[in-house]
Amino acid sequence: MNGKRMRAGHRFCAHPGSTETGRRLELKQTGGDDIGIRQLRYFLAVVRAKTVSGAAQSLRISQPSLSQQILRLERTVGTTLFRRTSRGVELTSGGHAFLRGVEEIPEQLRSAIEAAVPRTAAWPVGVCSGTPASLIAGIDSEIVADWSEMCAGEEMPSLQFVPAHSREQPDLLRHGEIAMGLMRLPVTTTRLFLAVVADERLGVVLHESHPLCDRDVLAWADLRGQRLLWFDTEHAPGYAESVLRELDAVGWRPSLNVIDNRRHSLFIHSLRSARDLVALRPRSAVQGDRHLVWKEIADDAVPREQLALAAREGTDHAERLLRMARRNGWPIVE
Template sequence: MVREGSVSAAAKELRIAQPSLSNQLRKLEARVGVELFARSAGGMTLTPAGRIFLDGVETIPTQFRAAVANAVRAEHNWSIGVCSGVPSHVIELVERALERQARDAMGTSASIELRSAGSTRQATLLEHGELSFGLARLPLDNDRLVAAQVWREELGVVVGKHHPFAAGPTVTWSQLVTQRLLWFDTAKAPLYASSLLTALHAAGWAPDLVVADTSRHILFQHLLQTNPDLVSLRPRSAIEPDPILQWKSISDGPALEERLGLTAMQGTGYAEIVQRAAVASGWLPGI
């Protein structure tokens, strides 16, 4: 209201109803016990008391962010949300990088807890402070997060050992046209899902999607082993070694890849840790 000069202009800028903002102002003035604004036909200006009040509260956001950052530096227990299918060596890589940050940059140690959560769910938990970090597939569709790309790897075709593709060393795009694709709940990683499907369509494959919860590897194995026209797309390191499944590269046309990123909420101490870890580890920024 100070910047816009009126309740109506401020309400428009904040995208809330004018009566609601007027009511909030009345409650604030009642709580403080003085008039904060002088009203006139030309608009609203701060009273002397309002100016003193504004000078006092303007520092609160900075103080709050500093308090959060200090709390993070003292915190020993960090939680990481991990989406399904992340290779164990990538999780270990992230854990080591965070432990180095705790030890070298903050002079403390970190106890790290892993929690299973899809990319979309991670964003909600990060925003509510229920997770410290997320480990999710890129790209993300949330501009409130900062991310560093910690891993990238070629996507290949995964089949059961009795699948017709199992006998060959590679798979071609023309062979995939006859196959259904084992898929996941798109809501868990919508931007990653749409970008991958776009790449498949560009390569000439518009597969029928078989949506299933494959967070349990035994179910993932069973579906691929018992369906001779069903394949999945995964990085090789997420599959091998596996006595039941086989990984095949796509030998022609555009290559596919999976990118994984370490994320945190912008403006938090955790975001600062992600950025420092990225510099120390040579990770690329990425959303």
């Protein structure tokens, strides 16, 4: 949401006479009935993304359309819900009060529908980028096996694995937009039940034409002068901060070449195009790719990648995840 678009009219405006005090937010007597679930979804998407452009992208609608929907919601509520910042938008005091009152509504409605129609059409499972296909297949099999054991003879809802960044999955779970989430640790775990399903050392990923491919193993010193193929840290801020801190501790402070790591073809092309560019991935992430070479780092101080399966505490999915964790020996995140 850049300045020019905002000045052109696609911005949030204060409702005449609105205030931003900490008092309890009250809807107009006639206005509350006009708020729909779609508007709440839009509002919650902006809260999660902290930018209108990011929320619009996740909702797959245009930014001007989303801005207009938020303006309509603000007029109905009777107060400004967001204020602009240098990095996007943030909730006003009225926005925080509104969030506390409505954030559970989508999940409550979904639960009511499931209670009325027990056989849900689908269970969406969020998957962070870079997750090995073999791990997704294994999670799929475990969920199916648990259903077969616990609900024998009943038709199981279909599983839908959908892309979702690690940063946004806790909110998606809390709002009931996904049933479970496969995310990169560490993440904020408030009201979430998590089990670690993959824990691997990182290694150096090279294109087959890279000069370092002739080494059996690599030391940190071998990577001096190499740039690191990286991702948008906002997608998994906890993981990014942890890895970069560990690299700093061993004396490697590479310049970062940031790309959209959801596109594997771009990942391979970037590595092929530069002789001073490497990536850090667990071995399982690149197995079977004939153009990429994985090299172990000969040091005890090597960052690890942990992937966890998560569900919202107190739900059937959390109970299901606990059973799966016990059967497979998956560590529980405290």
